[in-house]
Amino acid sequence: MIMKYKTVIVDDHPIVISGISGLLSDLDNIEIVEKFESGIALLDYIEDHKVDLILMDIFLPVINGVDLCKTIKQKHPKIVIIGMSSQSERSLVMQFIQNGGNGYILKNASFDEFKECIYKAIDGEIVFSEEVKTIISQPLSEDLERIPGLSRRERDIALLLSQGKSTQEIADDLFLSFLTVQTHRRNILQKYKMKNVAELIAFLLKNNMLN
Amino acid sequence: MIMKYKTVIVDDHPIVISGISGLLSDLDNIEIVEKFESGIALLDYIEDHKVDLILMDIFLPVINGVDLCKTIKQKHPKIVIIGMSSQSERSLVMQFIQNGGNGYILKNASFDEFKECIYKAIDGEIVFSEEVKTIISQPLSEDLERIPGLSRRERDIALLLSQGKSTQEIADDLFLSFLTVQTHRRNILQKYKMKNVAELIAFLLKNNMLN
DNA sequence: ACGGCAATACCTGATAAAGTGTATTTTTTT
């Protein structure tokens, strides 16, 4: 007897569910056991049924895909979860993976891509469809290229700011005058046209300019 | 004639360079063309020589692996770059991938793991050694489990704070009293024992609790 | 040797945030 991977599809567009079912029905060792339009229904289901693989849309009503993935993985770390969406954004993909996702596929991927990604994910790999790979490594050319960097001292100060230090504390840490730190801090804010330190830290972290 | 992948190793520990060379010398289609102990030397080299694959330590003197990878990928997007380190941290791995890295291997990985990862990376995949996979998806059980989440309102406010809005602006945006926003803001800071909004935002972003 | 950038430092006034305490209402969970 052939062991088939019990697979569940979650997507709030019935059309997409049907499309994916069609694609997957050709695969020998994949057996679609259920289809859901919401994450809540899925959570109920997996409590009582064996599931090996979940293909889920990331944009779902009520509970989003990232949180859903996190919740499932906490209780069932062995279930392989692949995220899907129509358009995508780098940070979203990374978040999904950081929350336990085993892969991410754009819905416009070809049948072959779907198939390969699914097989590899079952095999224990972390997989991305071609376009996703491009997305997560391409912002280099646009996002980051034209952003002026922090100077050494500015980065020191920004780092301490992200640790919640006050101007005085930073001055003490770096053996500088309070006023010097104040100047650096203002220069950084002006350089990136940020209103305050909170916005600055968010900006720097999102662009990997800290650490 | 067999096409061999021209490979460069960068690591500031000569011992490690030698070890990796030994491992790789067994592989048919990998040819080690150079070894460096610093990123600067590597940058010079790739300007004049063809390179297909780079294995680099993440902790390097002068320029760190993440920045090095970013710099190389900007000019030479086709070079496959695999990061390595002895111990690792989730955010570091993700940063490396976001900056164009094609994979990440812990140095204690087995020869087979090294070999497989390298072949798959050359094949266009994004690869992680086993332990790295565990690291990037496991914090669920420790990091995140015991961290209480933000309530809806708190998340609304935290999000606006990360956009640089002041208490008054947030109050206006959400049609709340200035004082209410002030209370929420204080509650959030106290919940996570943060000194100020800057530290809070850094914390929330690093733990994917925003967005 | 020079220009430009980075790092250092000072002053001041207006505004905002942080710390502490309290309290009512609504919503959610048990």
Added chain:
DNA sequence: AAAAAAATACACTTTATCAGGTATTGCCGT
């Protein structure tokens, strides 16, 4: 239906940040 959690609101004090303008020194690259 009761208990718990979340959302709402107010007052007051202290401390920190933001924004403006200015200036000196050292270093790096041309």
